[in-house]
Amino acid sequence: MPMEKKYISHNLEFWGGLECTINRVNDSYFDQLHLSGHYGRTEDIKLISELGIKTLRYPVLWEKHEPRYQQVIDWTFTKKALDELNKYCITPVAGLLHHGSGPLYTSLLDDNFPEMFASYAGKVAQQFPWLQYYTPVNEPLTTARFSGLYGLWYPHISNDVSFAKMLLNQVKGIILAMKEIRKVNPRAKLVQTEDLSKTYSTPALWYQAAFENERRWLTYDLLCGKLQPGHTMWNYFLRLGIPEKTLNFFVANATLPDIMGFNYYVTSERFLDDDLENYPAHTYGGNEIQKYADVEAIRVNHGNPSGLKVLLEEGWKRYELPMAITEAHLNSGSEDQLRWLNEICNVCYVALENGINIKAVTFWSLFGAYGWNNLLSSERMEYEAGAFELRSATPVPTAIATFIKDITGGKKGPFAITSEEGWWHQTNRFYKREIYHRQLV
Numbered sequence: 001m002p003m004e005k006k007y008i009s010h011n012l013e014f015w016g017g018l019e020c021t022i023n024r025v026n027d028s029y030f031d032q033l034h035l036s037g038h039y040g041r042t043e044d045i046k047l048i049s050e051l052g053i054k055t056l057r058y059p060v061l062w063e064k065h066e067p068r069y070q071q072v073i074d075w076t077f078t079k080k081a082l083d084e085l086n087k088y089c090i091t092p093v094a095g096l097l098h099h100g101s102g103p104l105y106t107s108l109l110d111d112n113f114p115e116m117f118a119s120y121a122g123k124v125a126q127q128f129p130w131l132q133y134y135t136p137v138n139e140p141l142t143t144a145r146f147s148g149l150y151g152l153w154y155p156h157i158s159n160d161v162s163f164a165k166m167l168l169n170q171v172k173g174i175i176l177a178m179k180e181i182r183k184v185n186p187r188a189k190l191v192q193t194e195d196l197s198k199t200y201s202t203p204a205l206w207y208q209a210a211f212e213n214e215r216r217w218l219t220y221d222l223l224c225g226k227l228q229p230g231h232t233m234w235n236y237f238l239r240l241g242i243p244e245k246t247l248n249f250f251v252a253n254a255t256l257p258d259i260m261g262f263n264y265y266v267t268s269e270r271f272l273d274d275d276l277e278n279y280p281a282h283t284y285g286g287n288e289i290q291k292y293a294d295v296e297a298i299r300v301n302h303g304n305p306s307g308l309k310v311l312l313e314e315g316w317k318r319y320e321l322p323m324a325i326t327e328a329h330l331n332s333g334s335e336d337q338l339r340w341l342n343e344i345c346n347v348c349y350v351a352l353e354n355g356i357n358i359k360a361v362t363f364w365s366l367f368g369a370y371g372w373n374n375l376l377s378s379e380r381m382e383y384e385a386g387a388f389e390l391r392s393a394t395p396v397p398t399a400i401a402t403f404i405k406d407i408t409g410g411k412k413g414p415f416a417i418t419s420e421e422g423w424w425h426q427t428n429r430f431y432k433r434e435i436y437h438r439q440l441v
Contacts, residue, residue, distance in 0.1 A: 013360035017057035019369035021099040024154035035370040049088035052408025058092040069105045081161045095134040108166035114173040122180030140170035153375045173221045175255045193261035193326045194219045201272035225254030259325030269297035277430040316356045327364040331384040336401045339422035366384040
């Protein structure tokens with residue numbers, strides 16, 4: 001589908017974000033802000049302000065501030081950074097846990113995890129009572145999958161029971177954290193992020209795709225009190241041995257997000273194929289019934305309505321709450337990075353025209369990211385640039401920085417570099433050429 005090529009004047013905000021994951025692999029922590037050098041640079045906030053960004057997802061992470069239980073927290077670095085944001089009139093969205101499992105004294109399977117996390121959130125609010133926007137836990141469903149289903153991150157378990165407990169612990173932690181935060185600042189807002197995903201499949205795997213397409217909404221359904229008897233996933237949790245009392249907590253303590261934060265990547269939509277021979281071995285996976293390839297849906301000519309426009313419409317229909325794209329980024333050459341961001345912005349403009357309440361697009365990984373080539377699972381980390389490139393001592397602006405300045409400054413497109421189609425629209429992207437005509441409902 002050709003992308004829209006003309007900017008339209010709308011009240012769409014443009015936010016920024018730093019890739020700030022602190023994830024644990026065995027006994028090692030991988031800290032993106034350490035890898036990027038952010039802790040040691042004083043000019044980063046000024047550079048961000050020069051992009052014209054007025055809202056920034058900024059980390060105030062648990063593992064960084066309270067690595068030992070009940071220690072006296074040193075807020076020096078974070079206070080300085082937040083003061084800098086205030087100086088440049090940039091509103092922070094404070095992230096407290098970003099793909100993490102917490103400090104060494106806890107884990108996502110710890111029954112006390114939600115209360116300990118909420119205690120930390122309360123300390124953040126007491127230290128910075130003026131903070132208004134929070135993302136207590138980034139992408140809890142994704143983190144539970146990577147830690148509890150795929151075993152990539154600590155505590156490296158691969159079963160549905162562990163996945164379910166990890167997800168429920170994180171979402172309960174969000175609810176309790178917002179309660180503690182709102183004791184200090186009753187006007188505090190919840191910006192809840194999650195991967196905006198969808199799964200498509202061959203006919204033989206429709207059952208698996210249908211399950212994953214219900215599972216993808218669990219973070220928001222739990223927060224909104226939608227997971228009740230009769231919900232498709234209610235019996236899933238009961239079959240895993242999760243007590244009804246545990247599930248009823250979320251019904252009784254519904255905490256609706258003030259902004260639904262959708263993170264959208266070229267890898268967010270998946271295709272499952274039981275015909276393995278067309279795909280490389282690293283894509284092979286499966287369930288208890290059969291093996292299949294799990295690939296980016298964009299690489300299969302599957303014939304289903306798909307893409308960001310479709311997924312935004314599904315999210316709006318399900319929740320009718322304000323939305324934002326809270327991560328927009330592509331690991332590619334600069335030309336395709338620009339095309340990807342341009343396309344996302346234009347899809348959001350059209351969504352606004354169609355009555356969807358979408359507030360912002362967030363340019364993610366402003367200083368790039370490390371290790372997502374292997375899902376942050378080993379020390380063999382490749383670097384991918386963002387609005388700035390970090391291969392020298394001083395961050396160097398890239399073409400993305402110019403794009404962001406143009407769009408925050410109100411410059412209209414189309415831009416010459418973005419008028420061509422990205423690789424995800426080109427016919428040579430496919431693993432196989434057949435079209436699957438029947439649609440997944």
